[in-house]
Amino acid sequence: MLASSYNPLLVVCSLLVAIFASYTALGMAGRITTARDSGARWWLFAGACAMGLGIWSMHFVGMLAFSLPIPLGYDPLITLLSLLIAIASSAFALWLVCRQTLPWTHLVGGALLMGPAIAGMHYTGMAAMRMSPGIQYDAWLFALSVAIAIMAAGAALWIAFQLRKDSSHVWRKRLGAAVVMGLAIVGMHYTGMSAAQFPLGSICGAAHHGVNTNWLAVVVIVVTLAVLAATLTVSAFDVRMESRTAVLVSSLAEANEELTYLALHDSQTKLPNRVLLHDRLEHEILIADRDKSRFALMFLDLDGFKAVNDVFGHRSGDMLLVEVAQRIRANVGNEDTVARIGGDEFVLLARIEEPTDAARIAETLMKAIGEPIFIAKHELHVTSSIGIVLYPGDGATQQELMTNADAAMYHAKASGQKGYAFFETSMNSDAHEQMQIARELRVASARGELTLHYQPKFDAPNGPVIGAEALLRWSHPTLGMILPGHFIPIAEKTGLIVPIGEWVLDEACRQMRAWHDAGHPQWTIAVNLSAVQFGHDGLIELVRGTLARHALAPRFLTLEITESTAMSDVEASLATLQQLKDMGVNISIDDFGTGYSSLLYLKRLPATELKIDKGFVRDLAIGTEDAAIVSAIVALGQTLNLKIVAEGVETAAQKAFLTRIGCDSLQGFMLGEPMPAKEFIEAVAQDPASTEAPK
Known part of the structure; x- marks a missing residue:
């Protein structure tokens, strides 16, 4: 048999390429997992090419490190076939580890497919030498190399699946795993090389017409490392961009959620505003019509709020409104809606069984609001006037219910008795008259209609x-x-x-x-x-x-x-x-x-x-x-x-x-x-x- 030898430098280079290729493969698994739709397919293709090239390069550099006392060369087509086998097996591996789950049956099946594929890449690459007579292989070492390939494939698949999620410290685990995977791949390669025997008088059929090996090792190493580095760089850049995009999307989602909240709630009291009230009122009308149930709409106005606002300032007035809102919210049911529709006006939407339920709620609110309120060391007192409408009965639409509740509130304020009033049809004329007076009073002074006696x-x-x-x-x-x-x-x-x-x-x-x-x-x-x-x-x-x-x-x-x-x-x-x-x-x-x-x-x-x-x-x-x-x-x-x-x-x-x-x-x-x-x-x-x- 011909005596063989190895170039130590190229052996080390093959190991480094294997480790680098393994690290790249782990990164690609994480990238494909987080990508979506067409992006995932593109990353699978790019990852398979980079990973396949890395594994093949390790194999080919290891082949170039091998020497015999005869001229050697490699058939280009067969060499290219070994590269395609490496890329195909890499694509399968990446596809498998990027599934949602990886049961043991799938893991074993994947290892049994991928291991022989990698071994096939190795022995196809050996066949590219076109030795005559053919290479003889030690059966036990051949079987051992295939077994190593299967075990290495299984370990690589499991590790890649476990480390596919990106996190702040995952790169350390991937680096350690890449060293283990690289050693396994190199071990399989050199076990396969040890199984090869070259009889005396053998000649390499690709020595004169195949690829020249004098400069090939450097080219393969440089190109492979460049491709792997470029792939990792693009992947890292894409991850960072995706991370920033995710942050931006999250920020936009939070901003949209906040804007939606602000659009539907009062900024001071955090209660629903007029827009959200109208939506819930419409919902209550539909439910009442469907279930033949009843609800009460109560219009609350604070008596004495303007004086507090003017005497103590708007800040104290705002604090007063917040306190009143909390008292109203604390004295109604969880399913009831309390809204602030402007100024010192609140609206309560409450489901009831009988009109007496609405009266009881009104009395409870009046008592709660009438308790002393302490703001900035001042003891403040406000009362409330409440107008009540019932559905069905006091209006068929939102507008009618709100108008009638407002009219009842004005009646309660004018009567000065219990502080709340149920709507009656006669109140509408009074409410319209008051609104008309308010409109005309705004221009009365400019028209010279106001006089002093x-x-x-x-x-x-x-x-x-x-x-x-x-x-x-x-x-x-x-x-x-x-x-x-x-x-x-x-x-x-x-x-x-x-x-x-x-x-x-x-x-x-x-x-x-x-x-x-x-x-x-x-x-x-x-x-x-x-x-x-x-x-x-x-x-x-x-x-x-x-x-x-x-x-x-x-x-x-x-x-x-x-x-x-x-x-x-x-x-x-x-x-x-x-x-x-x-x-x-x-x-x-x-x-x-x-x-x-x-x-x-x-x-x-x-x-x-x-x-x-x-x-x-x-x-x-x-x-x-x-x-x-x-x-x-x-x-x-x-x-x-x-x-x-x-x-x-x-x-x-x-x-x-x-x-x-x-x-x-x-x-x-x-x-x-x-x-x-x-x-x-x-x-x-x-x-x-x-x-x-x-x-």
């Missing part, structure tokens, strides 16, 4: 006139003269009271300036402030600017606030009233005796006068409870060094009694009705010191 104030008992109270009137083009009690609550609800109040203050001060210039320099003017106006941040600067604009000394202006307004938040009221008093403006506590004042706080209010409510004066007679109350109020005011004003004086007996117990000034229809400025000055000019001014 002035009711004279007399020094008790017989005059003279010491000033007037400015009273707002709306001269509607079709409805005629509208009194404030009819439109002021709507103005407060819509926020129109603030610009209307600014106009009233400005017009009253302008008129008083004109009367001073006309020869009545001691008259004073009284202007009523609503709770919303009193709590507005710009009140102090508004008063100061208005007085300066009309060159009116502060002592000639009296601002009237109701007892309940002054007591709604005592500390804030004290601060505002003190600033007005420091400015020189007079403060009058209007409708005194109708609220729930604490004398402890009342004595701290920097007021200059108390105004007895006309409700006490109307039924006044000696010996009655009203007489006792009025006498007590007068005595209290005198003790606190306040002037006392009685309004609603309509009879001589009332005037006499009020004068006798110590009232300083009087107002009433007996003395003088509210009248336009021109009529007011004419009436005073006729008899300025009379006890009864013309009506």
Whole structure:
């Protein structure tokens, strides 16, 4: 037999190529697993070519490391066939390990197919030498090489399946596995080479016409390493791009989810908004029609929220809304929908059995909302007005149900009794009328429809006139003269009271300036402030600017606030009233005796006068409870060094009694009705010191 030898450097190179090829194969398995559709097919093709080339290159470099004492060469076509066998077996291996599962039966079957294929590649490559006589093989070593190929294939398939998922440290495991796989492949190759025997006198038929081996080893190694490196680089780059794409897709999904949430929920309270409410209301209507069931739609509006918002600022108002939303949510069922549809308006959608269930829910919510709310060390109180509609019965569509619930809520607010009201057909006309008034009130001032009437104030008992109270009137083009009690609550609800109040203050001060210039320099003017106006941040600067604009000394202006307004938040009221008093403006506590004042706080209010409510004066007679109350109020005011004003004086007996117990000034229809400025000055000019001014 011919003596054979090996080039140690090329043997080492073949081992390195085998390890590199194994690492590439493991990476390709992971890449194919994560790819989708056509991308997976392309990666399978590229991975099979790279892996097959790597295995074949290891084999061919090992062949080139082998030498005999005769010239050697390799038939190109047979050599190419061995490469194709390597690529085909690699494609099968990658396809197998990229399945969802790899049962033991599939693993064994794959090893039994792939092992002989790899051995076939080796022995086909050996046949490319075209030895004459043919190569003789040791049967045991031949069988051992095939067995090694099968075991190596099985181990490679199992390892590749286990390490196909990409992770932060998987490359370390793949590197270790690649070394094991490379050694197994090299072991199979050199076992097969050891099985080959070359008889004396053998010649290589491809030595002169085959591939020249002098430079082939370097070319194969360089090309193979370049292909494997390029494949790994592209794979790594693609993984990184896919990772970034996945992050981007995830971020976009989260952003879309957040945008969807924001589009369907209120940003402050996190409750469903109007859009989501409409969707759920439509769903409830369908369910009720299908199952013949019932549900209640409740429209909730907070009473006193605007005053809190204006006095303490929008941040406190937002915190109040969040707290109210939590209280509503905590007192209804998990399947019920609570939505905020804007401002201080909430809607509850609740399934019920009987109307009494809706009433019970409304009472529970009113109690929960009415509990004190502590925000920024302030104890705040708000109440709620609730309108209730039932389905079926109170409307057939979403629009009808919402409109009718809103109408019922306004009725509950106006009635001032239980705080909630079930819808009745008659409420629709009231609701439409209120909406019409609100729309027309927005343009009433610009159209010149708002006017002031002035009711004279007399020094008790017989005059003279010491000033007037400015009273707002709306001269509607079709409805005629509208009194404030009819439109002021709507103005407060819509926020129109603030610009209307600014106009009233400005017009009253302008008129008083004109009367001073006309020869009545001691008259004073009284202007009523609503709770919303009193709590507005710009009140102090508004008063100061208005007085300066009309060159009116502060002592000639009296601002009237109701007892309940002054007591709604005592500390804030004290601060505002003190600033007005420091400015020189007079403060009058209007409708005194109708609220729930604490004398402890009342004595701290920097007021200059108390105004007895006309409700006490109307039924006044000696010996009655009203007489006792009025006498007590007068005595209290005198003790606190306040002037006392009685309004609603309509009879001589009332005037006499009020004068006798110590009232300083009087107002009433007996003395003088509210009248336009021109009529007011004419009436005073006729008899300025009379006890009864013309009506």
